[in-house]
Amino acid sequence: MVVTAYTLVRTDRSKLGKLISKISKLRFVEEVTPVYGEYDIVIKTETNSIEELNFFIYNELRKISGLTATTTMITFRKR
Numbered sequence: 001m002v003v004t005a006y007t008l009v010r011t012d013r014s015k016l017g018k019l020i021s022k023i024s025k026l027r028f029v030e031e032v033t034p035v036y037g038e039y040d041i042v043i044k045t046e047t048n049s050i051e052e053l054n055f056f057i058y059n060e061l062r063k064i065s066g067l068t069a070t071t072t073m074i075t076f077r078k079r
Helices: 013-024 050-061
Strands: 003-012 027-032 042-048 067-074
Touching: 003 013, 003 050, 013 027, 013 042, 042 050, 050 067
Parallel strands: none
Antiparallel strands: 003 042, 003 067, 027 042
């Protein structure tokens, strides 16, 4: 099973370039896109389980200095 998720990230805009570079090198990250509005970055990830996604969010992504908030949305597909 593949779990696809989109994580919305808030950050200090002055750190945007560095954060995008760091995030794009993390495992499970498929795409990193800067956006305008309430959030600054959208990250698309693909993991093999919800547990793996949780580990990634809490132990890898949120450990990066400069992130002020994240919101993760897990996609739902019925096969």
